[in-house]
Amino acid sequence: MNNEFHAGAASRIAGGKAIYGVPLGILMLQARFPRIPGDMGNGTTWPFPVLYRVVGGASPDKVVLKGATGLLPDFIAAAQELVELGAEAITTNCGFLSLFQRELAAAVNVPVATSSLMQVPWVQATLPPGKRVGVVTVSAATLTPAHLEAASVPLDTPVAGTEDGREFFRVLIKAEKDDMDVDLARQDVVDAALTLAARHPDLGAIVLECTNMPPYAAAIQEATGLPVYDIYSMISWFHAGLRPRRFD
Template sequence: MIAYGGKAVYGAPLGILMLEARFPRIQGDMGNAGTWPFPVLYRVVKGASPERVVLHGAAGLLPSFLEAAAELVSVGAEAITTNCGFLSLFQRELAAHVGVPVATSALMQVPWVQAMLPPGKRVGVVTVSAGSLTPRHLEAAGAPLDMPVVGTEDGVEFFRVLILGEKQDMDVGLAAADVLDAGRRLMARHPEVGAVVLECTNMPPYAAALRAALGVPVFDVYSLVTWLQAGVRPREFGALSVA
């Protein structure tokens, strides 16, 4: 057998562009490496605070994200994703720059999920900040502009810890309550919602509880990234005889 090189890291084909933050990343959070059932590569983008990316449209950060994505590819990443659904704004530029598959946002799942729903049902979104999720973000992700959206801005813990960065500890119970409350408000306002997509990459720890509370399927960045990984590294089912 002959082994071939060409890159620095092997066995971790998925690269994740991380925001620069210090809040807790519990199991299920995208930034907790134990969340993933496969190895991943991380690169923190300097200056990309959650506040700057979410509340200020990631202004001026595109060059830094392009550079960090290229670095991940150079060391071995064969696909790229990001640590914030609001980075759908950079989808086209990142994919063009690195030349490998790129999935910037859980919102990219909206058209797929909508196609699965019965007539009369719609996809709804729970986001960390509904006031910051603009038509530009939705359009870049291929999501309808009139889609029902509810955020966690009015909660007591989730938004304050993740976006405002007021502290480095988090009451997980209160954070979960904020996400569940946003989901319930979404369903109360829009009873036609037949499935939910979680924009925020910090929400997967609460997806199962939200599914139980709302009674509809819930999709998030975990479902997006495991789908992406399944294409980059398809499961092998045994030796094949190829004629």
């Protein structure tokens, strides 16, 4: 039973937290690019409050292109800080952190959902025979079998990335500038999804690995005609278990 206050609670209640009413903690990479509504790092994205913690030194370049080498202790420490503050579950703002799923869950002893990729098996279970899930990622070249295995994603899952685009990859990963052309970024992600669909006629649904892609999910769905799932869909589900709706 959680310690949150609600109508009808007993007059004597338990404490023990520093912050109340914010059960979800989000571990953030250290970056300076714009985070528009829909981006996981924009607080207005969520219909519920969240706790953020930036992990120092965890740049997108280090996490996405260099396998997050050496960063596990920093992520564990930050996750533990969030739990000490009052978080009852932990997630992260990069799908490539699936590599740390097992270690983070063991270290904090609360539910952990590191990556949007964890949805792939769930979505696959909903599809008719002959259809499969595909993944759109910020960097197909560095999304390794280890990342997929850590999220229980089949290794033959089709993947397309944004590396060849004009804006999305350059701004988010290469950090070449602090501003972003949203229209160009949207087109990069839509183009990656269209490429994926063209290469794999058996595609039945798409999962977006990158937590900066939810602002473009509707555009992808319209362009491909396929269901699209992302970190927003996953964390909305995740949070629903932490605070089930009351139907009193």
